[in-house]
Amino acid sequence: MAISNELRIAVMPGDGIGEEIMAPCLELLEMVRSKVGGFALGYDWVEAGAGLYARTGEALPDAAIKRATDADAILLAAMGLPDVRYPDGREIVPQIDIREILDLYAGVRPVKTFPGMPLPLADERAHNLDLVLIRESTEGLFWGRGKSFIDKDEAHDKMVITRMGTERVCKFAFDLAKRRKAQGHEGRVTCVDKANVLGSMAFFREVFDGCAEGYSDITADYCYVDAMALKLIRNPWDNDVLVTENMFGDILSDAGAALMGGMGLAPSADIGDKHAVFQPCHGTAPDIMGTGKANPTAMILSAAMMLDWLGERHSSEKLVEAGQVLDKAVRTAFSGGDLIPHEMGGNAGLREVTGKVKEALGG
Numbered sequence: 001m002a003i004s005n006e007l008r009i010a011v012m013p014g015d016g017i018g019e020e021i022m023a024p025c026l027e028l029l030e031m032v033r034s035k036v037g038g039f040a041l042g043y044d045w046v047e048a049g050a051g052l053y054a055r056t057g058e059a060l061p062d063a064a065i066k067r068a069t070d071a072d073a074i075l076l077a078a079m080g081l082p083d084v085r086y087p088d089g090r091e092i093v094p095q096i097d098i099r100e101i102l103d104l105y106a107g108v109r110p111v112k113t114f115p116g117m118p119l120p121l122a123d124e125r126a127h128n129l130d131l132v133l134i135r136e137s138t139e140g141l142f143w144g145r146g147k148s149f150i151d152k153d154e155a156h157d158k159m160v161i162t163r164m165g166t167e168r169v170c171k172f173a174f175d176l177a178k179r180r181k182a183q184g185h186e187g188r189v190t191c192v193d194k195a196n197v198l199g200s201m202a203f204f205r206e207v208f209d210g211c212a213e214g215y216s217d218i219t220a221d222y223c224y225v226d227a228m229a230l231k232l233i234r235n236p237w238d239n240d241v242l243v244t245e246n247m248f249g250d251i252l253s254d255a256g257a258a259l260m261g262g263m264g265l266a267p268s269a270d271i272g273d274k275h276a277v278f279q280p281c282h283g284t285a286p287d288i289m290g291t292g293k294a295n296p297t298a299m300i301l302s303a304a305m306m307l308d309w310l311g312e313r314h315s316s317e318k319l320v321e322a323g324q325v326l327d328k329a330v331r332t333a334f335s336g337g338d339l340i341p342h343e344m345g346g347n348a349g350l351r352e353v354t355g356k357v358k359e360a361l362g363g
């Protein structure tokens with residue numbers, strides 16, 4: 001079905017390499033839009049981040065929140081700079097504030113490898129990985145952010161796990177497993193926790209179990225987070241959908257990016273009931289800013305995830321198709337084995353990767 005109205009995308013390039021990777025991403029989005037047709041996108045550039053804070057004293061102004069809230073989806077590159085901090089020393093991370101403000105509870109971190117890429121694991125199965133980590137993104141140990149209790153010789157951070165917060169993220173994971181099963185995946189959700197040590201984690205598992213009862217066609221199992229760290233290195237291919245607490249998810253998603261070969265390859269989405277942000281897993285990489293070495297792949301794949309999400313939300317096959325076309329173009333670009341990004345020891349940067357994806361799109 002064609003979408004009559006233009007979908008508004010809040011574009012937040014942020015800091016560091018953010019603007020560099022956002023520009024080709026939008027160019028490719030427009031290419032895929034005109035190739036597939038049936039929908040229109042309007043882009044609203046919204047400034048936020050550490051650079052803005054340094055200039056104005058505000059990292060995420062109310063007007064920026066309003067424009068992001070009013071948009072149909074948010075495309076964000078990266079925010080934060082190591083030398084720009086709040087007076088108390090905390091990093092400036094408006095992307096985490098946005099997650100909280102818009103109640104984006106499901107952090108979606110796909111771990112999908114590219115055949116033909118040099119990967120840390122030699123096993124052939126590591127070249128065909130396709131699993132998804134779902135990170136609860138509104139509570140858990142991150143709940144304590146900005147609320148630490150620090151005495152002279154003691155520091156406390158509080159972890160909060162609620163029934164509502166756990167139920168909705170587990171339901172999200174089971175729904176995703178169901179959708180993936182229809183596409184040929186196993187149909188399994190693994191609860192990654194530390195239920196053997198922490199009461200809060202036993203509670204997380206109990207709520208997970210309750211959710212699983214509503215999905216008789218999906219297998220539900222468990223894995224302690226330390227065992228999952230081992231499994232992601234030893235046999236990551238034995239996973240389908242994982243669901244976990246915020247901090248565990250933060251750590252494991254970097255392991256997932258490593259399995260893909262590098263930070264520049266790992267896309268992500270933070271999804272709530274009404275809003276969603278799509279952004280690469282990596283940070284602002286100030287060390288390579290302006291050198292042309294930034295890899296835009298994760299940014300482009302995040303845009304493909306955005307098209308898919310918008311397609312599901314607006315029941316538009318054209319948008320879903322556009323997401324698939326963009327995702328496939330990225331994979332085609334790398335399939336020859338001659339496009340190796342700088343971060344993986346090759347010499348492909350922003351220009352080379354973008355050029356190859358354009359070529360794959362027929363541009």
Ligand code: ATP
Binds near residue numbers: 080263287293294343
């Ligand atoms: P944050 O704390 O914001 O997540 P970080 O300190 O973990 O950030 P990143 O900015 O993600 O760090 O960078 C980690 C390393 O990965 C850096 O050496 C950086 O150059 C590299 N890197 C990150 N993103 C990319 C990219 N898109 N292309 C190439 N290299 C990247």
